[in-house]
Amino acid sequence: xxxxxxxxxxxxxxxxxxxxxxxxxxxxxxxxxxxxxxxxxxxxxxxxxxxxxxxxxxxxxxxxxxxxxxxxxxxxxxxxxxxxxxxxxxxxxxxxxxxxxxxxxxxxxxxxxxxxxxxxxxxxxxxxxxxxxxxxxxxxxxxxxxxxxxxxxxxxxxxxxxxxxxxxxxxxxxxxxxxxxxxxxxxxxxxxxxxxxxxxxxxxxxxxxxxxxxxxxxxxxxxxxxxxxxxxxxxxxxxxxxxxxxxxxxxxxxxxxxxxxxxxxxxxxxxxxxxxxxxxxxxxxxxxxxxxxxxxxxxxxxxxxxxxxxxxxxxxxxxxxxxxxxxxxxxxxxxxxxxxxxxxxxxxxxxxxxxxxxxxxxxxxxxxxxxxxxxxxxxxxxxxxxxxxxxxxxxxxxxxxxxxxxxxxxxxxxxxxxxxxxxxxxxxxxxxxxxxxxxxxxxx
Amino acid sequence: xxxxxxxxxxxxxxxxxxxxxxxxxxxxxxxxxxxxxxxxxxxxxxxxxxxxxxxxxxxxxxxxxxxxxxxxxxxxxxxxxxxxxxxxxxxxxxxxxxxxxxxxxxxxxxxxxxxxxxxxxxxxxxxxxxxxxxxxxxxxxxxxxxxxxxxxxxxxxxxxxxxxxxxxxxxxxxxxxxxxxxxxxxxxxxxxxxxxxxxxxxxxxxxxxxxxxxxxxxxxxxxxxxxxxxxxxxxxxxxxxxxxxxxxxxxxxxxxxxxxxxxxxxxxxxxxxxxxxxxxxxxxxxxxxxxxxxxxxxxxxxxxxxxxxxxxxxxxxxxxxxxxxxxxxxxxxxxxxxxxxxxxxxxxxxxxxxxxxxxxxxxxxxxxxxxxxxxxxxxxxxxxxxxxxxxxxxxxxxxxxxxxxxxxxxxxxxxxxxxxxxxxxxxxxxxxxxxxxxxxxxxx
Numbered sequence: 001x002x003x004x005x006x007x008x009x010x011x012x013x014x015x016x017x018x019x020x021x022x023x024x025x026x027x028x029x030x031x032x033x034x035x036x037x038x039x040x041x042x043x044x045x046x047x048x049x050x051x052x053x054x055x056x057x058x059x060x061x062x063x064x065x066x067x068x069x070x071x072x073x074x075x076x077x078x079x080x081x082x083x084x085x086x087x088x089x090x091x092x093x094x095x096x097x098x099x100x101x102x103x104x105x106x107x108x109x110x111x112x113x114x115x116x117x118x119x120x121x122x123x124x125x126x127x128x129x130x131x132x133x134x135x136x137x138x139x140x141x142x143x144x145x146x147x148x149x150x151x152x153x154x155x156x157x158x159x160x161x162x163x164x165x166x167x168x169x170x171x172x173x174x175x176x177x178x179x180x181x182x183x184x185x186x187x188x189x190x191x192x193x194x195x196x197x198x199x200x201x202x203x204x205x206x207x208x209x210x211x212x213x214x215x216x217x218x219x220x221x222x223x224x225x226x227x228x229x230x231x232x233x234x235x236x237x238x239x240x241x242x243x244x245x246x247x248x249x250x251x252x253x254x255x256x257x258x259x260x261x262x263x264x265x266x267x268x269x270x271x272x273x274x275x276x277x278x279x280x281x282x283x284x285x286x287x288x289x290x291x292x293x294x295x296x297x298x299x300x301x302x303x304x305x306x307x308x309x310x311x312x313x314x315x316x317x318x319x320x321x322x323x324x325x326x327x328x329x330x331x332x333x334x335x336x337x338x339x340x341x342x343x344x345x346x347x348x349x350x351x352x353x354x355x356x357x358x359x360x361x362x363x364x365x366x367x368x369x370x371x372x373x374x375x376x377x378x379x380x381x382x383x384x385x386x387x388x389x390x391x392x393x394x395x396x397x398x399x400x401x402x403x404x405x406x407x408x409x410x411x412x413x414x415x416x417x418x419x420x421x422x423x424x425x426x427x428x429x430x431x432x433x434x435x436x437x438x439x440x441x442x443x444x
Numbered sequence: 445x446x447x448x449x450x451x452x453x454x455x456x457x458x459x460x461x462x463x464x465x466x467x468x469x470x471x472x473x474x475x476x477x478x479x480x481x482x483x484x485x486x487x488x489x490x491x492x493x494x495x496x497x498x499x500x501x502x503x504x505x506x507x508x509x510x511x512x513x514x515x516x517x518x519x520x521x522x523x524x525x526x527x528x529x530x531x532x533x534x535x536x537x538x539x540x541x542x543x544x545x546x547x548x549x550x551x552x553x554x555x556x557x558x559x560x561x562x563x564x565x566x567x568x569x570x571x572x573x574x575x576x577x578x579x580x581x582x583x584x585x586x587x588x589x590x591x592x593x594x595x596x597x598x599x600x601x602x603x604x605x606x607x608x609x610x611x612x613x614x615x616x617x618x619x620x621x622x623x624x625x626x627x628x629x630x631x632x633x634x635x636x637x638x639x640x641x642x643x644x645x646x647x648x649x650x651x652x653x654x655x656x657x658x659x660x661x662x663x664x665x666x667x668x669x670x671x672x673x674x675x676x677x678x679x680x681x682x683x684x685x686x687x688x689x690x691x692x693x694x695x696x697x698x699x700x701x702x703x704x705x706x707x708x709x710x711x712x713x714x715x716x717x718x719x720x721x722x723x724x725x726x727x728x729x730x731x732x733x734x735x736x737x738x739x740x741x742x743x744x745x746x747x748x749x750x751x752x753x754x755x756x757x758x759x760x761x762x763x764x765x766x767x768x769x770x771x772x773x774x775x776x777x778x779x780x781x782x783x784x785x786x787x788x789x790x791x792x793x794x795x796x797x798x799x800x801x802x803x804x805x806x807x808x809x810x811x812x813x814x815x816x817x818x819x820x821x822x823x824x825x826x827x828x829x830x831x832x833x834x835x836x837x838x839x840x841x842x843x844x845x846x847x848x849x850x851x852x853x854x855x856x857x858x859x860x861x862x863x864x865x866x867x868x869x870x871x872x873x874x875x876x877x878x879x880x881x882x883x884x885x886x887x888x
Contacts, residue, residue: 035516036519044511074598154517
């Protein structure tokens with residue numbers, strides 16, 4: 001992609017309204033713009049990141065045996081009344097009347113809609129277990145939306161719902177999602193810690209939230225350092241094996257202290273965790289999972305016949321990941337004083353290609369050749385072909401934070417070499433194009 | 445994918461509420477379920493089709509030099525008041541009040557939001573032209589939602605907006621989208637005819653709608669048969685070449701009669717089109733493009749400085765494709781008495797693999813081997829591994845309408861051969877697995 005043709009309205013000044021670093025950087029890097037209070041437009045650069053996060057989340061959901069569907073944003077209030085949550089939900093629910101004066105709402109979550117769908121489509125235990133998810137926009141009418149996409153009103157969420165015959169089978173579904181979340185966040189380049197949590201308005205008796213470490217995070221956290229040193233991706237998980245999945249969950253939950261300020265107990269922390277293994281820092285919630293049994297299936301009539309022909313309500317859980325929130329959360333976790341430092345799997349482009357002297361024949365030719373070579377190799381490159389100063393281009397590359405910066409300058413263009421540097425390192429090296437390609441390909 | 449594990453709630457009975465064939469088939473094939481009036485849940489099979497359509501639309505939008513963004517579903521009423529459309533729009537607009545009593549609405553279209561975005565981000569003619577699009581849910585509160593996803597209330601649309609300095613440049617953007625639409629529908633396996641159209645609530649002075657041929661379509665159409673015989677995809681379009689793009693548009697609009705009942709003139713039709721070239725049939729609108737100049741840029745202050753430093757309002761157009769509507773429209777165009785006949789580019793799976801005798805060792809082994817071979821070749825296959833009658837499996841395969849049906853039966857399992865048949869042909873052939881794979885790969 002040529003920078004001169006791209007729609008990338010960066011900002012030189014730090015916008016005053018932005019209180020936290022991710023919000024400031026997303027505005028400055030031209031990733032989002034606010035349309036109205038707590039509601040954002042995703043510009044091309046921001047959308048690329050969000051799409052990559054969604055695709056990666058989707059991949060791990062499918063790997064765990066879930067099926068993707070898509071529920072609508074607008075729901076009927078009747079289902080919520082039937083489940084008993086309509087009046088309880090409070091002013092965060094955006095309540096709507098249509099032209100026929102029927103009560104609708106913009107879904108803040110989808111337990112009612114999917115339980116009703118299930119009740120209308122599945123009748124036998126033979127069709128269980130089932131894990132159904134979607135990635136869809138939600139709305140919560142926050143009184144004071146703030147922190148950019150971290151606490152917006154309209155936000156993109158992945159929510160999965162499990163349906164099982166027995167509490168034990170339902171626990172296995174819960175465990176599958178638990179492990180799938182560990183894998184998802186690890187693949188995103190994040191350190192995520194599962195912590196026991198309150199169930200809140202979703203309900204139920206078992207819940208974990210997944211917190212990622214970020215020095216600028218919203219919550220104070222205390223945990224056992226061992227939790228941060230686990231290599232999740234090296235586990236070859238067989239999701240059909242109940243015992244194996246349960247063992248992974250156990251290994252992350254038993255015998256390890258991990259709490260946010262909500263549940264932190266300083267005495268217990270000191271007693272349970274040896275001093276050398278104590279971690280105290282800050283974090284951001286990016287996922288939350290719930291088991292709530294028959295809370296929705298009973299009132300909404302989601303029953304199946306069991307092997308003996310008895311009709312029983314299905315056991316359910318729900319499992320959320322804040323997809324749009326993760327864009328901000330990753331920036332909170334991955335930035336420095338110059339800008340964003342994207343983990344490669346979610347970087348909008350892999351390479352900032354800078355032509356220091358646009359108009360210089362050798363520079364233009366080498367930059368074009370380099371762009372084409374990168375594209376041919378399937379590497380996403382943003383080529384800064386504008387007639388701007390080298391300093392402005394370097395600053396912007398640091399701000400945008402792609403994993404690599406490749407510079408073509410009059411000093412090295414004649415020899416066909418490129419100065420390449422990783423975003424997170426200070427040292428650059430000057431190498432021929434072929435070698436640069438090899439270094440990049442081997443690194444990812 | 446194994447049928448036994450898939451979430452595919454097909455229906456044996458034709459649902460009474462469904463008036464048209466695509467609605468009936470989508471319900472029977474387990475593609476969608478209605479959640480509440482005119483609002484649908486997309487089940488895995490339906491979502492696969494919609495995602496493929498969206499990806500293909502996206503690909504052609506990008507090819508024409510557009511950039512993808514994502515605007516929110518909820519908009520501020522203030523922008524609509526400023527542009528003068530809020531009171532005019534009528535009861536199809538879903539009007540909402542938030543907890544602070546501010547007027548919001550669920551976007552039925554996005555001219556206001558994107559013009560405001562543009563006004564806040566682009567200031568110079570040097571940053572033009574610009575084509576920005578998104579694929580996002582819209583809401584139109586139809587008084588009588590019907591015909592399933594063809595006239596639902598919540599629907600997925602691709603809408604693109606062009607920004608240019610001059611009316612001539614804006615016409616080039618319009619022409620680019622015109623050609624891009626011809627390519628898009630051709631790649632979807634549809635015959636689309638551009639027809640001059642009214643501009644309606646969008647406004648402006650130039651508009652075309654794109655109608656696809658379907659015997660069960662909503663509108664009567666009359667056109668010159670030559671329009672149906674053009675091979676759009678063989679044109680190697682250079683979108684930067686104004687004259688070339690204009691010539692393609694001219695060749696589709698000048699000298700060819702093409703009208704819906706809205707504008708049809710029987711005398712003119714008889715006079716202009718020789719009898720052998722007269723086509724009369726039915727069609728469905730799947731795309732609509734508009735040029736409306738400064739209708740939104742003036743009231744919303746979307747100005748740029750031109751080369752002389754004068755501030756001028758940008759020239760705009762907008763370009764819509766009904767993505768969720770296309771799922772129904774394609775079925776209207778592609779079905780027979782047994783079910784759907786998907787064009788390969790949007791088929792949810794390419795192959796229905798049927799094991800006629802589940803439990804038979806040779807059949808099970810060959811079916812497994814075949815499924816793995818197909819998956820290894822990157823071919824999407826749904827393997828019907830259920831313990832059902834052959835007749836039920838054959839009927840379902842016809843209903844779901846994937847391009848190929850591959851059958852493993854006791855008759856041919858020992859010899860390692862498979863009976864393969866295209867959905868649209870009657871003749872089957874029995875061939876070894878390798879040959880079947882070669883036939884499938886060469887056909888697509």
